[in-house]
Amino acid sequence: MRANPPRPTDAELEILCVLWSRGPSTVRDVHEVIAARKPTQYTTVLKQLQVMSEKGLVRRDESQRSHVYQAARPRDWTRQQLAGDLLQRAFEGSTGSLVMGALSVQKTSKRELAELRRVLDEYEKGLK
Amino acid sequence: MRANPPRPTDAELEILCVLWSRGPSTVRDVHEVIAARKPTQYTTVLKQLQVMSEKGLVRRDESQRSHVYQAARPRDWTRQQLAGDLLQRAFEGSTGSLVMGALSVQKTSKRELAELRRVLDEYEKGLK
DNA sequence: ATCATACTACGATGATACTCGTACGTCAAG
DNA sequence: CTTGACGTACGAGTATCATCGTAGTATGAT
Known part of the structure; x- marks a missing residue:
């Protein structure tokens, strides 16, 4: 959870775009959108989101069983x-x-x- | 020497900027400019230029003892x-x-x- | 010829990006 | 209570990036 997040990478930016357009989403939500464009495993998106959370690019709500992610910055x-x-x-x-x-x-x-x-x-x- | 060069990375772009502003240059020329901003070893710039040549981002003239590099694309x-x-x-x-x-x-x-x-x-x- | 200087080549290292498989926990339906 | 569906955690493999040290070669001055 770094204070000011670094420049997002290509893959990260793609995920951010999904979050911006969908609003707060579960991994499953994001994965469905991403996988429609390019074959991608569920766990890849999951891991990506975990890393992004670590970097402070997204915020995670763990109150539900399925964690809900949202972009940290508009x-x-x-x-x-x-x-x-x-x-x-x-x-x-x-x-x-x-x-x-x-x-x-x-x-x-x-x-x-x-x-x-x-x-x-x-x-x-x-x-x- | 790939046909159509990939997107230059950050470090590569910095070197390209030097080449664009200086025109054809030796490694030494480029290194002097780069090292003025940020401490960098000569061989780092050299290696970078070799890789860029490999990628097709720059062209290399080996006719002189000190090879002369120029940006492959305007x-x-x-x-x-x-x-x-x-x-x-x-x-x-x-x-x-x-x-x-x-x-x-x-x-x-x-x-x-x-x-x-x-x-x-x-x-x-x-x-x- | 010898020696210092300048140059290229290249391997190694550490960091980061991206991908995926496996392990494991939870929960509801049968 | 067992099983299957669904979820997270996490280690590991591969690739790329960026940096540098070392080795070896050529050149010019003494």
């Missing part, structure tokens, strides 16, 4: 960490470059572009 | 890969969320915001 907070981390490691802190990179890899529709402008406006409003 | 291409990868793994492919995350972690100035709008405009122009 989705947007974690996303922010990951974006900031990549920003530092690969983009020299240049937000513009990151945005450009994201735009060019994913075909972004006109609608989404408008949405992005709205995001910028909103952000600027909260700035001053 | 900076922007790699950045795009990384952004796209994160986009898929953590942001459900939503560019808007990624941008939002990037904005909120790094204090972005008004000037940069204007720059970002320009980036959006330019991207849209090339779209239709």
Whole structure:
């Protein structure tokens, strides 16, 4: 149970996504979702969640026979960490470059572009 | 020398950044830059570069006694890969969320915001 | 020729990630 | 009370990452 959790690994992030979308879940719940995409043993997910609990990435409620796990940090907070981390490691802190990179890899529709402008406006409003 | 190189690890990315900024470099060149930030042995950088060469992340010119390394892929291409990868793994492919995350972690100035709008405009122009 | 310097090659080590099998406990139905 | 279904705990195997020490080779200066 470390105080501030480390950057989640690939497998851990996949599990976190499930928890974020489903809310508090049992191992069985998570396993069903994961195994649907890629053949995975139940105990693999279990072990993963135990480790994640150790790291402080998830919280565990043991009051039930089937323990219930939930993400320790909200989705947007974690996303922010990951974006900031990549920003530092690969983009020299240049937000513009990151945005450009994201735009060019994913075909972004006109609608989404408008949405992005709205995001910028909103952000600027909260700035001053 | 794998055909399409895998996602670079943290240490590898750090070295790639040096190569991108310096251009073709010897191990010594790279080591000097790396060691300035964090105490690191020469042979660590050497080994790293050998492995990266094996993976196809860098190319090696052995014609000189001191081998000369250069990044196998251009900076922007790699950045795009990384952004796209994160986009898929953590942001459900939503560019808007990624941008939002990037904005909120790094204090972005008004000037940069204007720059970002320009980036959006330019991207849209090339779209239709 | 000898010697110090600079360079590459490579094995070893410890840490972490990921996966799975096995052991074991609990509980309800028969 | 036995059995089967379901749950957790945990050790172990394999792979990758990151770091470094040692060995050996080439080069240039004395």
